[in-house]
Amino acid sequence: MSDEAAPGYVRIRLDLSYDGSDFHGWAKQAGGKRTVQGEIEDALRTVTRSGGTTYELTVAGRTDAGVHARGQVAHVDLPEAVWREHHEKLLKRLAGRLPKDVRVWALREAPSGFNARFSAVWRRYAYRVTDNPGGVDPLLRNHVLWHDWPLDVDAMNEAARALLGEHDFAAYCKKREGATTIRTLQQLSLVRGDDGIITATVRADAFCHNMVRSLIGALLFVGDGHRPADWPGKVLAAGVRDSAVHVVRPHGLTLEQVGYPADELLAARSREARNRRSLPGTSGCETC
Structure with missing residues (x-):
């Protein structure tokens, strides 16, 4: 789990919230159970027209089934070409694709060294x-x-x-x-x-x-x-x-x-x- 995106990719920070009542927690699970990560990754794949490619999210706190979030943070590494093509309309398109119990409120390029999980203090x-x-x-x-x-x-x-x-x-x-x-x-x-x-x-x-x-x-x-x-x-x-x-x-x-912490202390x-x-x-x- 790198602190920098691979060459040709850009790291994106997502700020999001969800009502956990009908989710089996954050993390994807076998057996098709509904999870927050699964819903967002499916929506992201659809709105970026990525076909069979799933861009995997890394989250600050993996909440359990039934737990809610108001200030959750995650990151995802997207190909630079995908980000350039879609970033201006990506937030609105996600709002139209995501179910009503999960929302992404902000999408922006993360500073160098940012890792949603490990950089958190x-x-x-x-x-x-x-x-x-x-x-x-x-x-x-x-x-x-x-x-x-x-x-x-x-x-x-x-x-x-x-x-x-x-x-x-x-x-x-x-x-x-x-x-x-x-x-x-x-x-x-x-x-x-x-x-x-x-x-x-x-x-x-x-x-x-x-x-x-x-x-x-x-x-x-x-x-x-x-x-x-x-x-x-x-x-x-x-x-x-x-x-x-x-x-x-x-x-x-x-x-x-x-x-x-401050950007210069993230790594x-x-x-x-x-x-x-x-x-x-x-x-x-x-x-x-």
Whole structure:
């Protein structure tokens, strides 16, 4: 996965959003399941009249089935001739070809060294939940989780503070062979809005599989009084999956924004992200 397009190609950055309700996640899958990547690549192939050629996308964050995105970023390498021929009308043509639950908002040539995945310095997610005894507003049912116990946001924020910083989040991740679970959690905070919806903002350099939904599951147990505020930190320190930590449902989760450094630092950031990383006294493995 190069940080530069091959000779004769140009790297294009895409900014996009989607409602994940009817998708089986971002990444293409065998068996014809509907995915965001598959829809965009099919549309791109059609509007560029590329026949059997598929231009493969690289994405900043591979969201799971049911997870939404407002600020997703991807890149694709297109032949220079294709980009010259189509770029002025490509955005509008994609809007006409893509289904209504996914939209590309911007297409532009990426700066040198840009890699949508490895150049990113942080990803910011929001998880939305309500404890309204009447349930979720029907207009928000695909984007807000209903929790049927009253939630103490102050207790949840107290618990969240113990999770900040660089840690091995093995207790909150679904382990994948050859992938590290060491992450730097930069922000984890919760605010109750005037509408009663609690929004958890979660930002990290990267996330391992199920990490955000597991963290929220632990905080909900604190918020409804089933666990004390120091419990999520103790689970983290134990370093193993706790059966009491539930992976909450995906529909409350939205990828809000992806952060990148200044253009001149993109290549260096990409190299850094590919390095093996570890905590003191542990062995590392390639970052995922």
